[in-house]
Amino acid sequence: MSDNVHGLLGAYAVDAVTPAERAEFEAHLPACEECSLELGSLLETTAVLADAESTAPPAALRARVFEEIGRTAQLPPADGPAADAAPAPEPVAAAVVPIERARRRHLWPRLAVAAASVAVLAVAGVIGGGLVADRNAQLALEQDVMMVASAPDAHSMDLGLGSAHLVVSEKMASVVAMGDDCPSPDDGMEYQLWVVMADGSKHAGPTFMPDSDGSFVTMLDMEMNGVVAFAVTEEPHGGSAQPTSEEIAVVEL
């Protein structure tokens, strides 16, 4: 599920993950400063929830614990640099990222904090292409897309990239963009979806790349309140925090 690994951040913070997902997210963490930073604040938050439960433990617990630690060897310190917890880069620097990571990079962690009115989680992927190596991730995305597309209030609108269209469901709080004859973006660029609010502000959605056949699917989970349109631009790999090029498609709600 490597393309969706960012999406595990919240679930990881509350331990709502399977052992496999936990391992996957922890493997991802050192390479992603956004997730590392965000995770820190989320864990401080869940610590508040834990503290609120505080009760005086039975006195016997102390004896048991100290008896046990008396015969428990301690692990030595972990090797390796702690450089993973590097300070936050400025959001504007986000457009320049190494190519290897760019693919998987979405800008939502900071975005959702900045924009109280649109809580956006991008779950981007490309079905049928080589980008999603993991079959399970494909299946999960396909399943999610199907559920949105089959929602009673789902409606479909032309997106303007070949015959690509957007499917919007308020009930599912989801937007799906998909197409099967989408032209390729310029070299070094990929498409990015934007959420346009009534006040004209634009919020970064997922990036997506059609495969060699022109197929793509991407999905966005969000509340629709105040959203007036969706737009697509071409952005450098990894996407941008704000559009850096002309909109090539706009769908007004």
Next chain:
Amino acid sequence: MSTDGRARPLRAVPADGDAARRPGARPSPHRDADELADLLVRAGRGDTAAFELLYNRLAGSVHGLAVRIVRDPQIAEDVAQEALVEVWRQAARFRPEQGSARSWVLTIAHRRAVDRVRTEQAHSNRLVAHGARHSASVEDQDTVVDTMHAEWQAARVRQGLEVLTPLQREALELTYYKGYTNRQLAESLGIPLGTAKARIRDAVIRLRDAWEVTA
């Protein structure tokens, strides 16, 4: 070990909710965090005295969290013991620059509790003690353990949960407090997996912003 604790009087408990509004009741977060980090680092070098001071400060939360999640008092005590021993075992791996000692310890505790709930579910012999929060009979309670922090935090949590939408509260309840995985949450609510993940995340972020928590 510290049987002398029993000689200490129980602390007066402020009236419900007042603690959050009285400025003097608010613990100094920075001093608290620095002290705990120092204790945990020392514990990591094998300092059992430091570990005991750490125990006094955090065992109440570790235990209370275990009780809230696994419900059964006996299992909760086992979970708390395992978690606290795990803290001792891994203490040298704690990196103060990556987060607070409090969240590091409580993350271990939460994970243990949730793992236990999932195992218990697998055994399908989970004991249910709905509602009532466990409390040991007064004479068995470890009064050395500091639970003062809890009163302020509990009021803060009550207020914080009010800013969540009902759906976000539900997501948090089922995951953080009941041990559902994101997939189980999606399945039990009949929502797309992406929506479930987003809802969990939005809930925690909203709490964080309401409480102005920083890493």
